[in-house]
Amino acid sequence: MTSVAVLISGRGTNMETIVKNCKLGKLPANVAFVGSSKKDAEGLVKAKNLGIPTIVLPYDEGKDTAEEKLLEELKKNQVEWVVLAGFMKILSPKVVRSYMNRIVNIHPSLLPSFPGVNAIKQAFEYGVKVTGVTVHLVDEKVDHGPILAQMPVRISPYDTIETLEKKVHRIEHYLYSEVLKELFTRELNKTRRGI
Ligand code: GAR
Numbered sequence: 001m002t003s004v005a006v007l008i009s010g011r012g013t014n015m016e017t018i019v020k021n022c023k024l025g026k027l028p029a030n031v032a033f034v035g036s037s038k039k040d041a042e043g044l045v046k047a048k049n050l051g052i053p054t055i056v057l058p059y060d061e062g063k064d065t066a067e068e069k070l071l072e073e074l075k076k077n078q079v080e081w082v083v084l085a086g087f088m089k090i091l092s093p094k095v096v097r098s099y100m101n102r103i104v105n106i107h108p109s110l111l112p113s114f115p116g117v118n119a120i121k122q123a124f125e126y127g128v129k130v131t132g133v134t135v136h137l138v139d140e141k142v143d144h145g146p147i148l149a150q151m152p153v154r155i156s157p158y159d160t161i162e163t164l165e166k167k168v169h170r171i172e173h174y175l176y177s178e179v180l181k182e183l184f185t186r187e188l189n190k191t192r193r194g195i
Helices: 013-023 042-049 063-076 093-098 119-126 161-192
Strands: 002-008 029-036 054-056 081-084 103-107 130-137 147-154
Touching: 002 013, 002 042, 002 063, 002 161, 013 029, 013 042, 013 161, 029 042, 029 063, 042 054, 063 093, 081 161, 103 161, 119 130, 119 161, 130 161, 147 161
Parallel strands: 002 029, 002 081, 029 054, 081 103
Antiparallel strands: 103 130, 130 147
16 A cells, blocks of 8 residues: 655645545555644644544744654655645755655646645636646646646636635545546556566
8 A cells, every 4th residue: 555644734625535535445545644834734633533643844943854854754654655735835855856756736726827825816816717726746846847637617707715715625625536546556556566
């Protein structure tokens, strides 16, 4: 079974869906731990309730200390994939290179449009008629790297920021697991074939 770590900073609804899908056998992976950049992240409670070990990354002691802790835990748990699910910190080149092409991120817009924070609000306020969700591998830039999948979300004249957020999150919860299933299944097949 592929060992993964999920990193969060907030509500953790994407993490919750991923963990549940692992538990249901819909995703061939085991979530070794959930790491949070914030000690009071709502998602930490969700992870604990699901019986997943949690770690707070000590960003208040500086980025180097936090990333040292992260790399140590990834190694200790023999983590193969790092799944960013609303993780609002930029990983340094050292971490990205240690897990090259093994860090996945989800972003609530059709990248390269609207990277960074508040992407749903940015798209809504810009007035685009179509926005969406992107899942991509992480490189050294923000919300950047090879795109694995995208799904569009139409913005109707009746949408408010709240209704749009709901539509985008619903797509996120579906799309992330679909993409991860493909990545982890490929991994499992490689292991079986002894590659
Ligand atoms: C999600 O919409 C995710 O795409 C976004 O944070 C939200 C986290 O929600 N990530 C980014 O904006 C990355 N730049 P969640 O904590 O409920 O999963």
